Amino acid sequence: MAGVDTLLLGHVERGSFSIAREWTDWGAPAVEDDCEIPVSRFDLGMLLELIALIDQLSASSSKKSSTKGA
Numbered sequence: 001m002a003g004v005d006t007l008l009l010g011h012v013e014r015g016s017f018s019i020a021r022e023w024t025d026w027g028a029p030a031v032e033d034d035c036e037i038p039v040s041r042f043d044l045g046m047l048l049e050l051i052a053l054i055d056q057l058s059a060s061s062s063k064k065s066s067t068k069g070a
Helices: 044-068
Strands: 006-011 015-020
Touching: none
Parallel strands: none
Antiparallel strands: 006 015
């Protein structure tokens, strides 16, 4: 992401990735004057909840596939 301020997020098991600073609550969102879209900020708590849900779904899916072969 050349020329863009980024925030690097890291996790021991999942690795790391960077996101644009303006997508987080650390940067001021750029909003056009004529745009009527409400301003949203990155919500880490919601992201963590989404990750937990995906983990639960994948664990549930792998349990179902392992019991089919039994």
